[in-house]
Amino acid sequence: MKKLSLLCLLTFALTLFVPFAAFAAEPQVPTGFPKGFTAPVDDTKGTPIGGYGGGSGAITHNPVIFVHGNTRNANDWLPVYKYFLSKGYTPNELWTLSWGNSSIQNVDANDENIGDIRNFIEEVLRYAQTINSNVKKVDVISHSLGPTIVRKSIQVYALEEVIGTHVMIAGANHGMELCAPGINVVCDELYPNSPWLQALNSPAENPAPIKHVTIYDGTGIYDTAFKSEKIKDSPAIKGGVNHPINVEQKLTLNHDELRIHPASMELQYQSVKDNLVEASKK
Numbered sequence: 001m002k003k004l005s006l007l008c009l010l011t012f013a014l015t016l017f018v019p020f021a022a023f024a025a026e027p028q029v030p031t032g033f034p035k036g037f038t039a040p041v042d043d044t045k046g047t048p049i050g051g052y053g054g055g056s057g058a059i060t061h062n063p064v065i066f067v068h069g070n071t072r073n074a075n076d077w078l079p080v081y082k083y084f085l086s087k088g089y090t091p092n093e094l095w096t097l098s099w100g101n102s103s104i105q106n107v108d109a110n111d112e113n114i115g116d117i118r119n120f121i122e123e124v125l126r127y128a129q130t131i132n133s134n135v136k137k138v139d140v141i142s143h144s145l146g147p148t149i150v151r152k153s154i155q156v157y158a159l160e161e162v163i164g165t166h167v168m169i170a171g172a173n174h175g176m177e178l179c180a181p182g183i184n185v186v187c188d189e190l191y192p193n194s195p196w197l198q199a200l201n202s203p204a205e206n207p208a209p210i211k212h213v214t215i216y217d218g219t220g221i222y223d224t225a226f227k228s229e230k231i232k233d234s235p236a237i238k239g240g241v242n243h244p245i246n247v248e249q250k251l252t253l254n255h256d257e258l259r260i261h262p263a264s265m266e267l268q269y270q271s272v273k274d275n276l277v278e279a280s281k282k
Contacts, residue, residue, distance in 0.1 A: 030055070030081070030091065033227040037127045040097050043115030050074060051097035053124070057090020059132040062139045062164045062275040063124050064089065066096035067117065067217055069144025070108070070186060076143065076259065083265040087273070096122050099149070107196040110145070110196070114153040121153075121162060133280045137164040139272040143223075143259045147171025147214075147235070148190065150202055154207065164275045165211040167268050170258045173197075173205070173214075174234040176225050192231065213271045215264055218244020223255045243267060259277035 030052040033039050040049040046110040051074045064084065066077040081094055099116045100108045121138055128135040140163055142150045147168035152159060172179075175192030182188070191194035206212045217223035220232030236242040245264060246253055253261050 014230070018030045034127075036130065038123050040120050042099075042121065043119060044112050049097050049099060049116060051095070051120075053091065053095030054127065055091045057092045058279075059090070059092050059128050059135055060277055060279065061089060061093050061133065062137050062272065062277060063093050063095060063128050064141060064272060065121060065124055066094075067140060067142040067146035067150055068096070069146050070100060072144070079260040080141070080265050080268065083262075084269060085087045087269050091256065092128065095120070110149050110152055110189050113149050114156055117150055117153040118157045118159065121159060122179075125162060133276055134278045137162050137275070139163070139165045139167070139275055141167040141169070141268050141272070142171065143169040144171065144255065145186065145190075148197075148200065149175060154210070155200065160207050160210055163210050165213060165272050166269045167213045167215065168235065168237070169215045169264065169268075170217070170223055170225065170255055171214065171235045172225065173201070173237055175230045175231070176234065177228055179227065192234070204239070205237045206275040211271075212237045212240035214240055215245050215258060215267055216243070217253065217258065222246055222252050223258065225255055241271075 019124040020058050032052055034137060037054055037096065040051065041047060049076055068074065068076040077096045081096070084094055085091070087279070097116065097120050124138055125135065141152055148171060150166060151173070151186060154163065172190045175190050175197055176195045179187035179191040181191055181194075188194070214235050214237055216235035217226060218232060220227060220229050226232050233244070245258065245267065247249060249261060249263055251261070253264065258264055
């Protein structure tokens with residue numbers, strides 16, 4: 001009975017990170033990457049990684065890289081991608097990749113994927129500089145397990161100088177109560193006050209000069225990953241610009257809606273839109 005209960009808890013915890021859109025037909029997404037862009041491969045396995053971005057348009061903003069959560073894929077970001085296009089961003093300014101294992105039964109540890117993030121950031125920068133030599137930084141918008149992977153990549157590979165703004169949506173920056181040691185490799189890293197999180201949050205949660213922004217529930221009610229008074233502010237970053245959006249805007253957004261609701265997408269856009277890039281001189 002105990003084993004059955006633990007299995008049920010594990011299945012429930014992991015399904016939090018499976019998009020509700022997965023149960024419907026996948027939306028049509030932009031196709032792959034443009035000529036001249038080196039398509040990503042898994043840093044530890046050497047296998048191809050999916051995703052999309054680029055293809056046309058000038059670069060007048062920091063390119064934005066969208067990073068999904070555990071067991072997800074780049075399709076998570078299609079509504080946000082389209083929203084940014086509607087606001088004037090070009091395809092060459094918008095990028096996303098499908099990192100990690102998509103199987104709930106075979107989840108990847110955060111540390112196995114940080115190289116994928118570093119490599120993708122470097123390639124987006126390299127490609128963007130062929131279009132506008134003044135591009136020096138990217139902005140990153142991450143969701144769910146994405147924030148901790150991006151933060152670890154920044155910490156391990158010293159990426160502070162190449163990221164302008166990091167917007168983190170519903171990230172487990174201080175752990176999840178659903179996690180406990182021994183459930184799986186992700187929970188070994190992300191239970192509250194785990195050694196992995198202690199190392200991630202030291203010596204500072206908001207390494208300069210990156211601007212850190214968070215968007216999360218904040219009520220302890222609507223996002224099941226942080227559904228208690230004790231853990232409701234886990235996604236917030238000390239020294240960051242923190243938006244408990246359900247509190248601030250009197251909304252009831254769940255874990256996935258926090259990424260794709262119009263109020264969240266507008267906040268994501270407002271957080272990065274002023275990171276402009278001067279046009280290359282001819």
